[in-house]
Amino acid sequence: MTATGAFPCVPAAAADRLGVRFGSFTALDGVSFTVPAASITGLVGPNGAGKTTLLRVLATLLPPSSGSASIGGLDVAGRAEEIRKTIGYLPDFAGIYQDMRVVEYLEFFAATYSLGRTETQKYIASALEISGLAGRAQSFIEELSRGMRAKLSFVRTLAGNPKLLLLDEPLSNLDPLARSELLAVIAGMRAGGKSVLISSHQLGEIEKLCDRVLFLDKGRLLEESRETTAFYSLRLANPEADAAALIGGIQGVASVTPSEGGRYLLRLGTGADPAEVLRGIVVAGPAVLEWRPLIPSLEERLIRAVRGGEA
Amino acid sequence: MIFRNPILNREIDHRMRDNRTYWIPTVYIFILGLVTLVTYLMVVKNPNSGPGWVIGKTIFHVIAFTQMALIILLVPSVSAGAITGERDRGTLSMLLVTPMPRRRIAAGKLLASILYVLFLISTSIPFAALSFGFGGTDLRLLGITYGCIIVTVFFLASLGLVVSTLMRRTVPAILLAYGLVAALLVGSGAAELALHAFYKDFKSIVFVYLNPFTPLVLNAMDMPSAEIANKHLYWWITPLLLLLLSLIFTAVAGRRIRSLRE
Numbered sequence: 031m032t033a034t035g036a037f038p039c040v041p042a043a044a045a046d047r048l049g050v051r052f053g054s055f056t057a058l059d060g061v062s063f064t065v066p067a068a069s070i071t072g073l074v075g076p077n078g079a080g081k082t083t084l085l086r087v088l089a090t091l092l093p094p095s096s097g098s099a100s101i102g103g104l105d106v107a108g109r110a111e112e113i114r115k116t117i118g119y120l121p122d123f124a125g126i127y128q129d130m131r132v133v134e135y136l137e138f139f140a141a142t143y144s145l146g147r148t149e150t151q152k153y154i155a156s157a158l159e160i161s162g163l164a165g166r167a168q169s170f171i172e173e174l175s176r177g178m179r180a181k182l183s184f185v186r187t188l189a190g191n192p193k194l195l196l197l198d199e200p201l202s203n204l205d206p207l208a209r210s211e212l213l214a215v216i217a218g219m220r221a222g223g224k225s226v227l228i229s230s231h232q233l234g235e236i237e238k239l240c241d242r243v244l245f246l247d248k249g250r251l252l253e254e255s256r257e258t259t260a261f262y263s264l265r266l267a268n269p270e271a272d273a274a275a276l277i278g279g280i281q282g283v284a285s286v287t288p289s290e291g292g293r294y295l296l297r298l299g300t301g302a303d304p305a306e307v308l309r310g311i312v313v314a315g316p317a318v319l320e321w322r323p324l325i326p327s328l329e330e331r332l333i334r335a336v337r338g339g340e341a
Numbered sequence: 342m343i344f345r346n347p348i349l350n351r352e353i354d355h356r357m358r359d360n361r362t363y364w365i366p367t368v369y370i371f372i373l374g375l376v377t378l379v380t381y382l383m384v385v386k387n388p389n390s391g392p393g394w395v396i397g398k399t400i401f402h403v404i405a406f407t408q409m410a411l412i413i414l415l416v417p418s419v420s421a422g423a424i425t426g427e428r429d430r431g432t433l434s435m436l437l438v439t440p441m442p443r444r445r446i447a448a449g450k451l452l453a454s455i456l457y458v459l460f461l462i463s464t465s466i467p468f469a470a471l472s473f474g475f476g477g478t479d480l481r482l483l484g485i486t487y488g489c490i491i492v493t494v495f496f497l498a499s500l501g502l503v504v505s506t507l508m509r510r511t512v513p514a515i516l517l518a519y520g521l522v523a524a525l526l527v528g529s530g531a532a533e534l535a536l537h538a539f540y541k542d543f544k545s546i547v548f549v550y551l552n553p554f555t556p557l558v559l560n561a562m563d564m565p566s567a568e569i570a571n572k573h574l575y576w577w578i579t580p581l582l583l584l585l586l587s588l589i590f591t592a593v594a595g596r597r598i599r600s601l602r603e
Contacts, residue, residue, distance in 0.1 A: 089438050114440040125431025127351070129358045141347035142439035190440065 040103040042067050042194045042225030043088055049096035050083050050249075057083040059249040060097065065194070065227050070220050072236040073229040075246035081229040082122050084246065085198045088227070089119040101194060115143075118187030122198040122229075126179055128172040132163055135171060135182065136189070143190040157185035160215055177208025184212060195219060197228040201235065213239055262304060264294040264311065265320035273316055280310040292319070347441070348449025349456075356457055369411060370464050376407045377468050397477025402561040404468050405486045409553055412494055413526075416458055417518035420501025423450035424598065425511040433601075443599040447502065451591060454498040462490060485560060489580050493553040496583040497522065499590035506597035525551055546574060555579045 043065040050058040058080045065071045073081050086092040087099050090110035099106045101113045127135060136157050140150040158164040161181040163174075171179060180200065187195055197216070201209050213235055219226055220241075230236050236243060245252040266273060269292045277294060278286045282302030287295040298307060308321050344350055356362045380403045384396045427433035436446060469487075472478050501518045508514035532548040549555055556576035 086434075089434070091434055091437060111440065114438055117438065119434070119438040121431065121434045123431040124435065125427075127355070127430075127432065129355055130351075134354070138347050138351055139435075139439070141350075142436070142441040144440070186435070 040067075041065055042069070043099070043101050043227060045084075045088075045097065045099040047097035048084070048087065048094050048099050050080075050087060050092060051095040056249050058087070058094075061246070061249070061251045062097075063244055063251060065225055066241075067193075067225055068220060068223050069241045070216070070226040070228065070239055072240035072243035073227060073246060074231070074233060074236060074243055075252075078248075079246040080249040081246055082198055083249075085119070085196045085227065085229060086121075088194075089117060089196050090114060091119075115190055116193045117196060118190065118192035118194070119196045120183055120187050120198060120200050122202075124183045126171055126183055129170065131168055131170055132158075132174070132182060133167040135186065139186050139189040145189070153189060153191075157188060160188070160218070161185045162211070175208075177204055177211065180204055180208060180212055181215065184215060193224060195224060195226045195228075197226060199229055199231070201230050201232045209235065261324040262296045262298065262307075263320065263322045263324055264296055264318065266292045266294070267317035267319050268292075269294075269316065276314055276316070277311055280307060280314060282307040282310070295324075344452075346445055346449040346452070348436075348446050349452050352449060352453030353456070356453070362457075365415070366461055366464055369415075369461050372411065373404060373407060373465050373468050376403055377471065394476040397472035397475025399477070400475070401469060401472035401478045401482070401486075402557070404465060404472070405490070405557050405561075406554070408462065408465055409490055409493065409557060412458060412462070412490060413497065413522060413553065415461070416454065416494055416497035417501050417504075417522055418515050419457060420451070420454040420498040421504045421508075421514040421518035422511040423454065423502055424505040424601075425508055425514045426505075428509060429511050437601060443601070444595045447591070447595045447598045450505075451498055451502050451594070454501065455494055458494045458498070459491065462487070462494070482560060485576065486557065489553070489556045489576075492580040492583050492587070496553070496587045496590075499587045499594065502594040503590045503597065506594050506601065526554075550578045550582055553579065553583065 041064040045061050045063055048058055048061045049056070061080070061084065073084065075081055083092065087094055087106060088101060090106050090113050093107055102116055104113050104116075106113060127138070130138065133154060136154045137150060140153050145153060154167075158167055161178075161184070163178060163182060163185075166174065166178065171182065174182065184197070184200060187197075195216075200212060200216070204212065209232065216226060216228065217239055228236070228240070264277070270276070274286045274288050274294060277283060277296065282298055283296055284299040284302075285297045287297075289295055296307070298304060304323065308318070311321075312318060344353075377400055380400050381396060384399050422429075424433065427436060437443075469478075469483060500521060501514075504514050504518045504521070508517060529548040529551045533546055536547060537543055546555075556579045559574055559576040
């Protein structure tokens, strides 16, 4: 692990109207996105949404049927061998050679990347430290707990000092402690300049971990999440009886719903600037005690996005 | 790390840690020992068996036939799971996304299968040496016989590897590999019979040359390049054909692995 981790200038990964079909079944349909360098991007969606297919395309295991995808500017269809030197891939069903010792397992993958003796030793030392398995280096993998194996599988992906990590459900089947430890390790990758694209059903943890999240459903990208919302909570000091009507008349406010304790739920119109709306309220007269965006949880947004797609 | 190919090293380590690695040679040696003993007793008790070198010669050929049969029974199960086994374990995609050239994966798998069976064959050397003690054979015959056996190992291992790249699961792959070997053994004989039924004056054999036992039969009859029932027969055609097929299978397996997506 010698070189720096980030792709210079180009996105770590990108897709442009990417499509994958298996016979008559469409697994991915016109998906376009970018994964910025040195970022962690989440990939969420219901089962069968196309998350694994998308990661397999980026890992050069599946060819696109239409559109294109690239890793660090290299097209996955034509530059697969070069791409494999720059990525680490953890599949959803990540098997492991249970009859190997931990250190042998790491040596094996170092050899698949043709690392020299010194590089191999540095990689193994780093991998053992990151995974917390330094004390179990000589243990057979079959003797490790599931959490330890998950961390070992993860550090296996670092053998070639990848610039981009593609992680397919790395948190599944782990207990909360093991999940938390692995999340901390993954979060550390960003600080090291690496980019991560991670799929998971653990939405709460994905929300905390990721800089941004891609929503997939039925092979389509529904939205890229942003930390903005159309909903705001407003609390006034001495609300007048006609306060709701007053606020409702301010430009950018689509609707006002009074609540208890001088609170109002505001929904802003498309393109409305929250700062301008707040200024309008203050200018109109009421004393504002609280102005708070109501950011829905990732789970709420996913459900809304999927239901919206169905509608 | 004995070899530069990590797949080969991994396969050797894996086999050495597998309990089957110990009981398969045990059974192998036991069968060869039993066959040798039974052959010896049968020849010795036969009043028409002739001088001592006949015992040695008989033992040698019986061991050669037994060994060929054991190899035909064993190699497909060793090699046909080479790629499907990785898929079953969920480790194939991890190998395919490494920058290691796919041909090295194929070479590592093939060599691992061959080396394991060569290790088994080496355990038969004491039994073959016994025939030298009786004076029934010479180094030329020993070389030809073991050469034919080793070429057959290469042929069966490469056939198994091709099957392993074509199938998705190990059990069907092994069954298909055994089916192809059985088809070769039975089918070549049936095709030969059909050929000679149509062309009664045909002076050679064609399809039976594909049978790995053919050179052993010819050598056992002391007719490595002679005539049987007015037919011209050459022991070396079989290993040459099998070697050619092995190279084709290896190339196909390499090509298949290169195009494997998972």
